[in-house]
Amino acid sequence: xxxxxxxxxxxxxxxxxxxxxxxxxxxxxxxxxxxxxxxxxxxxxxxxxxxxxxxxxxxxxxxxxxxxxxxxxxxxxxxxxxxxxxxxxxxxxxxxxxxxxxxxxxxxxxxxxxxxxxxxxxxxxxxxxxxxxxxxxxxxxxxxxxxxxxxxxxxxxxxxxxxxxxxxxxxxxxxxxxxxxxxxxxxxxxxxxxxxxxxxxxxxxxxxxxxxxxxxxxxxxxxxxxxxxxxxxxxxxxxxxxxxxxxxxxxxxxxxxxxxxxxxxxxxxxxxxxxxxxxxxxxxxxxxxxxxxxxxxx
Amino acid sequence: xxxxxxxxxxxxxxxxxxxxxxxxxxxxxxxxxxxxxxxxxxxxxxxxxxxxxxxxxxxxxxxxxxxxxxxxxxxxxxxxxxxxxxxxxxxxxxxxxxxxxxxxxxxxxxxxxxxxxxxxxxxxxxxxxxxxxxxxxxxxxxxxxxxxxxxxxxxxxxxxxxxxxxxxxxxxxxxxxxxxxxxxxxxxxxxxxxxxxxxxxxxxxxxxxxxxxxxxxxxxxxxxxxxxxxxxxxxxxxxxxxxxxxxxxxxxxxxxxxxxxxxxxxxxxxxxxxxxxxx
Numbered sequence: 147x148x149x150x151x152x153x154x155x156x157x158x159x160x161x162x163x164x165x166x167x168x169x170x171x172x173x174x175x176x177x178x179x180x181x182x183x184x185x186x187x188x189x190x191x192x193x194x195x196x197x198x199x200x201x202x203x204x205x206x207x208x209x210x211x212x213x214x215x216x217x218x219x220x221x222x223x224x225x226x227x228x229x230x231x232x233x234x235x236x237x238x239x240x241x242x243x244x245x246x247x248x249x250x251x252x253x254x255x256x257x258x259x260x261x262x263x264x265x266x267x268x269x270x271x272x273x274x275x276x277x278x279x280x281x282x283x284x285x286x287x288x289x290x291x292x293x294x295x296x297x298x299x300x301x302x303x304x305x306x307x308x309x310x311x312x313x314x315x316x317x318x319x320x321x322x323x324x325x326x327x328x329x330x331x332x333x334x335x336x337x338x339x340x341x342x343x344x345x346x347x348x349x350x351x352x353x354x355x356x357x358x359x360x361x362x363x364x365x366x367x368x369x370x371x372x373x374x375x376x377x378x379x380x381x382x383x384x385x386x387x388x389x390x391x392x393x394x395x396x397x398x399x400x401x402x403x404x405x406x407x408x409x410x411x412x413x414x415x416x417x418x419x420x421x422x423x424x425x426x427x428x429x430x431x432x433x434x435x436x437x438x439x440x441x442x443x444x
Numbered sequence: 445x446x447x448x449x450x451x452x453x454x455x456x457x458x459x460x461x462x463x464x465x466x467x468x469x470x471x472x473x474x475x476x477x478x479x480x481x482x483x484x485x486x487x488x489x490x491x492x493x494x495x496x497x498x499x500x501x502x503x504x505x506x507x508x509x510x511x512x513x514x515x516x517x518x519x520x521x522x523x524x525x526x527x528x529x530x531x532x533x534x535x536x537x538x539x540x541x542x543x544x545x546x547x548x549x550x551x552x553x554x555x556x557x558x559x560x561x562x563x564x565x566x567x568x569x570x571x572x573x574x575x576x577x578x579x580x581x582x583x584x585x586x587x588x589x590x591x592x593x594x595x596x597x598x599x600x601x602x603x604x605x606x607x608x609x610x611x612x613x614x615x616x617x618x619x620x621x622x623x624x625x626x627x628x629x630x631x632x633x634x635x636x637x638x639x640x641x642x643x644x645x646x647x648x649x650x651x652x653x654x655x656x657x658x659x660x661x662x663x664x665x666x667x668x669x670x671x672x673x674x675x676x677x678x679x680x681x682x683x684x685x686x687x688x689x690x691x692x693x694x695x696x697x698x699x700x701x702x703x704x705x706x707x708x709x710x711x712x713x714x715x716x717x718x719x720x721x722x723x
Contacts, residue, residue: 155633155634156547156548156551156552156633157548157552157554159544159545159547159548159552160544160545160548160549160552160560162541162544162545163541163542163544163545163564163604163608164545164560164563164564166541166600166601166604167563167564167567167601167604170597170598170600170601171567171570171575171601174575174578174579174582175570175574175578177578177581177582178574178577178578181577181578181581186581188580188584237472240468240469240472244465244468244469245469251469253710253713253714255469255472255473256713256714256717257709257710257713258473258476258477258709259472259476259713260709260712260713260716261476261480261702261706261709262476262480264658264702264705264706264708264709264712265480265662265702265705265706266661266662266664266676266701266702266705267662267664267676268662268664268676268679268680268698268701269483269679269698269699269701269702271680271683272483272679272683272694272695272697272698273479273480273482273483273698274479275683276482276483276486276691276695277479277482279691281497282486282494282691284478284479284482284501287499316475316476316479320476324713324716324717325716325720325721327717328716328717328718328719328720328721329720331717332719332720362722363720363722366721366722373568373569376569376571376572377572377665379572379664379665380662380663380664380665380676380680383680384680384683397571397573398571398572398573398665401573401577402573402576402669405577405580406580406669412577412580412581415573415577416577416578418573419571419573419574419577420574422571422573422574423570423571423574426569426570426571427566427569430566430569434562
């Protein structure tokens with residue numbers, strides 16, 4: 147009896163979040179899916195809505211600017227995520243090996259490392275636009291002192307994307323490091339003691355103790371950072387505005403321009419958003435599958 | 445003699461490796477610190493100093509014009525009030541919904557519970573543009589474009605996965621025996637939640653709220669698209685100067701924007717380091 151009433155209460159606790167996610171998340175997606183088959187144009191509100199089938203998908207998939215923006219989104223998300231997780235792991239190892247027993251230094255450095263992640267993308271974009279600036283920038287000033295020429299980090303289309311990715315890595319590697327540090331600390335000390343007895347090198351420890359024990363956490367951090375990377379509009383639009391040309395334009399920026407800034411082709415943009423949604427879900431499925439497989443193996 | 449020599453080399457190696465550690469540590473510190481320091485000093489340089497072509501990291505005559513400009517700008521204050529309002533209300537609602545759900549998922553086994561939990565988390569994976577496009581039609585229809593409360597639903601939507609996930613990881617670590625003994629002593633389920641679970645998850649609640657608040661405080665895209673001039677939108681608008689970028693003023697605004705969430709760093713780093721958070 148008691149158990150039953152308890153169950154019912156717990157059901158009521160879970161329900162609101164699920165209902166909200168459905169109403170505010172899934173229904174709009176279905177609405178976007180429906181819109182993608184129509185010819186809605188926000189510039190022409192009087193135009194009658196007409197079902198035009200998969201025309202929008204055909205047009206947008208053949209659009210070179212959309213393809214480029216898709217490529218940019220993937221490059222930004224993947225490079226930024228892998229970079230932040232790897233650098234985060236290196237920083238976590240450094241903290242673990244050298245600062246674990248120095249609480250004051252550890253706290254100070256950890257606090258410093260977390261600040262960029264809590265800083266808004268707009269501030270981060272300003273910080274790095276300033277640093278990269280050809281005239282006022284610290285980086286170009288140092289390069290000048292070393293005898294190098296000025297590098298146009300953000301207006302050279304060959305390196306603009308890499309410059310933006312580096313900013314992203316700078317912002318999130320400390321955050322990743324703290325998450326991974328928690329995982330390192332929770333690895334039983336005996337493993338390391340045994341490794342010491344055998345005389346294992348650092349890379350052997352990394353390969354046989356650290357990576358296997360950290361696998362789940364590494365994937366969780368990877369996933370979390372990947373989700374953060376999908377929201378890149380703020381950083382890139384303030385740093386480069388998608389430029390030079392469309393060298394750093396991501397899907398969000400292009401579709402927004404298409405739907406609101408340009409000719410008001412909301413339906414076509416919706417088709418693009420659905421394509422992006424499918425790509426995102428598929429890539430997350432792959433990551434989650436990897437994650438669960440390793441969880442079963444534990 | 446030879447013995448002394450090897451110990452000398454050992455001594456040197458030891459010194460060298462501790463020097464290397466020191467260098468790495470300082471390098472890591474500077475890697476994070478220098479960019480922030482640079483924008484902070486830029487905000488107390490005068491525009492004329494900046495355009496004069498002189499360059500110094502520390503030795504310059506400070507000018508607080510940029511900060512005076514920032515504080516005299518009414519748009520910064522309206523942006524601040526809007527940001528505080530939207531971020532606070534959305535965080536409170538998202539944390540309440542998320543904590544309820546997290547507790548339910550943690551203690552209540554039903555068919556497909558993992559799938560439902562995963563379903564809530566997937567909301568975070570939606571590309572933001574896919575949320576924006578349908579919402580903009582609905583808001584237009586309801587005449588809500590530009591109204592401040594049009595941000596609440598998208599904000600709760602993007603917060604809920606994070607609050608649910610963090611609280612779920614946290615509540616899972618509270619031993620269920622505590623609750624069981626309270627039940628034996630005759631507490632009702634609600635009393636257990638109120639008296640046992642909530643007090644025990646207070647650090648987790650604080651962490652989740654801070655993290656989520658920082659996230660929404662910094663949100664830019666929805667605010668811009670739904671025509672709400674929150675603080676990030678006001679600050680971000682400054683970059684559109686074409687001729688001469690007023691870097692000291694922009695820097696002051698950028699620093700102003702980052703101060704509040706940065707104060708959470710000390711508390712959050714401790715929480716994050718304490719226990720690994722997985723799914």
